[in-house]
Amino acid sequence: MKILVTVKQVPDTATQVKIAPDGKTIDPTGITWIVSPYDEFAVEEALRIKEKRGQGEVVAVSLGPDRVKEALRSCLAMGCDRAIHLNDPVWATADTLATAKALAAAIKQEGPQLVLCGRQAIDDDMGAVTAQLAELLGWPCAYWIMEEAIDADGKSVRAARQVEGGLEVFDLPLPAILAAQKGLNEPRYPTLKGIMGAKKKEIRDVKAADLGWASEPPQLSIVGLQALPPRPPGRIIAGDVPTAVKELVRALREDAKAI
Amino acid sequence: MEKFRGVDYYGIEGLLSEEERMVRDAVRDWVEAEFLPVVTEHHRAGTFPVSLIPRLGELGVFGATLTGYGCAGLNNVAYGLIMQELERGDSGLRSAASVQSGLVMYPIYTYGSEAQKEEWLPAMARGERVGCFGLTEPDHGSDPGGMKTRARRQGNVYVLNGTKLWITNGSIADVAVVWAKEDDGEIYGYLVERGTPGFSTLDIHGKFSMRASITSELSFQDCRIPLANKFPNVKGLRGPLGCLNQARYGIAWGAVGAAMACYDWTLQYAQQRIQFGKPIASFQLVQQKLVWMITEITKAQLLCLQLGRLKDEGHVRAQQVSLAKMNNVQMALDSARLARDVLGAAGIVDEHPVIRHMMNLETVNTYEGTHDIHTLIIGRDITGLDAFGM
Numbered sequence: 001m002k003i004l005v006t007v008k009q010v011p012d013t014a015t016q017v018k019i020a021p022d023g024k025t026i027d028p029t030g031i032t033w034i035v036s037p038y039d040e041f042a043v044e045e046a047l048r049i050k051e052k053r054g055q056g057e058v059v060a061v062s063l064g065p066d067r068v069k070e071a072l073r074s075c076l077a078m079g080c081d082r083a084i085h086l087n088d089p090v091w092a093t094a095d096t097l098a099t100a101k102a103l104a105a106a107i108k109q110e111g112p113q114l115v116l117c118g119r120q121a122i123d124d125d126m127g128a129v130t131a132q133l134a135e136l137l138g139w140p141c142a143y144w145i146m147e148e149a150i151d152a153d154g155k156s157v158r159a160a161r162q163v164e165g166g167l168e169v170f171d172l173p174l175p176a177i178l179a180a181q182k183g184l185n186e187p188r189y190p191t192l193k194g195i196m197g198a199k200k201k202e203i204r205d206v207k208a209a210d211l212g213w214a215s216e217p218p219q220l221s222i223v224g225l226q227a228l229p230p231r232p233p234g235r236i237i238a239g240d241v242p243t244a245v246k247e248l249v250r251a252l253r254e255d256a257k258a259i
Numbered sequence: 260m261e262k263f264r265g266v267d268y269y270g271i272e273g274l275l276s277e278e279e280r281m282v283r284d285a286v287r288d289w290v291e292a293e294f295l296p297v298v299t300e301h302h303r304a305g306t307f308p309v310s311l312i313p314r315l316g317e318l319g320v321f322g323a324t325l326t327g328y329g330c331a332g333l334n335n336v337a338y339g340l341i342m343q344e345l346e347r348g349d350s351g352l353r354s355a356a357s358v359q360s361g362l363v364m365y366p367i368y369t370y371g372s373e374a375q376k377e378e379w380l381p382a383m384a385r386g387e388r389v390g391c392f393g394l395t396e397p398d399h400g401s402d403p404g405g406m407k408t409r410a411r412r413q414g415n416v417y418v419l420n421g422t423k424l425w426i427t428n429g430s431i432a433d434v435a436v437v438w439a440k441e442d443d444g445e446i447y448g449y450l451v452e453r454g455t456p457g458f459s460t461l462d463i464h465g466k467f468s469m470r471a472s473i474t475s476e477l478s479f480q481d482c483r484i485p486l487a488n489k490f491p492n493v494k495g496l497r498g499p500l501g502c503l504n505q506a507r508y509g510i511a512w513g514a515v516g517a518a519m520a521c522y523d524w525t526l527q528y529a530q531q532r533i534q535f536g537k538p539i540a541s542f543q544l545v546q547q548k549l550v551w552m553i554t555e556i557t558k559a560q561l562l563c564l565q566l567g568r569l570k571d572e573g574h575v576r577a578q579q580v581s582l583a584k585m586n587n588v589q590m591a592l593d594s595a596r597l598a599r600d601v602l603g604a605a606g607i608v609d610e611h612p613v614i615r616h617m618m619n620l621e622t623v624n625t626y627e628g629t630h631d632i633h634t635l636i637i638g639r640d641i642t643g644l645d646a647f648g649m
């Protein structure tokens with residue numbers, strides 16, 4: 001079974017994001033880039049499916065600039081067989097739909113039976129690409145997947161999705177798209193041997209023209225980024241307990257309007 | 260405190276290959292997630308988290324520079340970065356990996372027979388079997404050449420008698436690499452398996468340093484081992500010294516990791532700790548300490564990197580390894596002491612990693628050739644005059 005995993009490279013969760021002077025992008029200096037954690041669940045699940053079935057191929061796909069190769073390399077180090085890098089300046093301003101269109105074109109060329117995605121990328125938290133992909137491909141799709149099992153003949157997948165207070169279980173005919181939720185699995189560490197092996201694996205550069213991509217303007221354009229206003233400092237209420245409690249209740253009621 | 264994000268004042272990151280960075284990051288993440296949550300409990304109890312040994316094997320840490328036998332085949336810079344990250348966790352963790360890789364797998368790989376390699380290397384790479392290295396004796400530390408442990412051939416066995424002391428992983432090891440003298444007065448290496456009659460171990464207690472590491476005494480009383488357990492390809496002090504050279508290389512990097520841990524923690528602490536109405540990081544005396552640390556760490560990082568590149572080119576000299584071990588461990592120990600000072604009273608409790616590193620580094624200063632012994636090695640090298648007092 002061929003499985004394709006879509007991965008996005010995002011700033012490390014510990015990064016303190018700064019807005020660039022243009023007011024529309026983030027300042028890339030000092031950022032450590034990682035594979036978006038939900039996408040790591042997707043990679044791990046794909047590898048487990050392959051291991052369980054004893055055969056198959058796992059292909060990682062990412063759209064982005066040159067630095068994205070590092071994210072793909074870590075997917076290869078985890079165990080993906082090869083990678084595809086959608087790497088073309090025309091995609092520099094791609095919105096989710098343009099990204100989904102490019103990915104859909106690559107998926108059509110590859111023809112996998114299953115596509116795994118993260119439920120959202122942790123940078124812009126859009127969470128839209130999976131659904132747009134499913135729509136473009138005309139494939140069934142389920143989000144927030146906590147469990148999955150492909151039937152023995154590889155014709156369908158049973159997937160359990162997290163809902164308030166429990167799981168909702170679906171059967172989806174393959175090919176299908178699943179979006180991984182945290183808890184689906186515990187991603188493995190890339191082993192040192194895996195890292196050594198990764199440099200021998202293929203990362204294929206794909207240009208827009210290779211996908212027959214006609215340049216189209218993004219439908220969404222970013223007007224500006226705004227930082228959150230700085231949090232006002234906390235306040236320590238002095239005095240003996242009865243007075244302080246009275247003041248606290250008053251402040252919660254009148255100033256914070258919390259009660 | 261914020262998650263550790265490395266210490267790199269000079270953009271040394273850019274001198275590393277992508278693969279080297281990936282190796283470092285994989286080990287850093289592993290240490291953060293698997294080791295740091297349990298280190299305090301083990302440090303208090305004076306135990307090593309043995310259940311992590313197979314996990315380290317899975318990661319590929321053991322014998323990482325060796326090729327074949329299930330080893331990762333990394334270059335020496337990547338190996339050094341592994342040691343740095345492990346010791347950022349704890350010197351005890353790095354010691355366990357150093358001993359297994361540099362002092363046990365390396366001599367088996369370099370001096371051992373094919374059968375010895377087949378038997379031990381793959382299982383050790385996986386972390387399923389553990390080794391220890393017995394050179395030091397109660398009466399012979401800095402001058403191992405004077406060792407008293409004897410191996411005598413009797414028919415189809417060697418009979419070992421003697422005591423080895425201060426042996427890392429001694430009681431948890433499945434096999435000990437033991438150095439002993441034969442009747443010809445030469446030193447040879449032997450593999451002694453756990454459970455061999457006449458071989459027993461006893462752990463050393465009451466340590467104030469390297470507490471999250473097992474240190475044992477090995478005792479051999481008419482211990483009979485098969486002839487096939489001797490290393491066929493080495494004779495003389497150069498056997499154990501060749502191993503020490505590997506491990507010292509790892510220590511030079513490891514010490515930088517311990518210093519980076521202390522620096523990163525202390526910098527953040529000093530920025531948050533308010534005295535006299537200001538963060539203590541705003542005081543000149545505190546800044547001086549932090550600046551000393553980052554300066555020395557940066558120099559030590561560059562020393563390691565060049566040493567690693569020389570080693571990868573096959574040009575490294577033992578005296579160059581001595582210089583890095585000597586310098587980096589001293590700077591790490593001094594950094595840890597400064598860090599302890601900047602933490603004030605908080606610096607004496609294990610809620611902060613600093614005093615643990617500080618105490619560990621006392622051992623690191625002593626083992627694998629004391630600071631002073633390395634000074635004498637370099638002194639002899641540059642002057643041509645021996646100051647060992649022999």
Ligand SMILES: Cc1cc2nc3c(=O)[nH]c(=O)nc-3n(C[C@H](O)[C@H](O)[C@H](O)COP(=O)(O)OP(=O)(O)OC[C@H]3O[C@@H](n4cnc5c(N)ncnc54)[C@H](O)[C@@H]3O)c2cc1C
Pocket residue numbers: 358392393394395397399400401402424425426427428468469474622625626627628629630631632635646647648
């Ligand atoms: C926690 C721990 C783990 C260890 N693990 C191992 C292990 O796994 N395997 C192993 O074989 N050993 C191990 N060792 C032993 C270590 O290598 C020795 O402690 C070290 O070689 C020093 O020997 P010593 O302790 O006998 O000190 P000594 O040799 O007695 O030295 C005492 C002092 O005298 C100085 N000195 C000695 N000779 C001279 C000289 N000629 N000129 C000037 N000064 C001199 C030394 O520098 C030192 O300051 C370990 C030690 C510790 C503490």
Ligand SMILES: Cc1cc2nc3c(=O)[nH]c(=O)nc-3n(C[C@H](O)[C@H](O)[C@H](O)COP(=O)(O)OP(=O)(O)OC[C@H]3O[C@@H](n4cnc5c(N)ncnc54)[C@H](O)[C@@H]3O)c2cc1C
Pocket residue numbers: 532534535539542543544545600601602603604605607
């Ligand atoms: C085991 C133990 C027992 C103790 N017993 C007692 C006791 O019985 N009674 C008691 O009252 N206290 C006791 N103390 C507390 C002790 O006196 C304090 O730890 C000490 O005064 C330092 O304060 P601190 O720990 O808050 O460090 P901090 O004041 O936070 O100092 C941290 C670092 O900042 C430096 N620093 C601070 N201000 C400046 C400045 N302006 N310029 C430059 N550098 C500066 C310090 O030198 C230090 O390196 C004890 C402490 C310990 C560890």
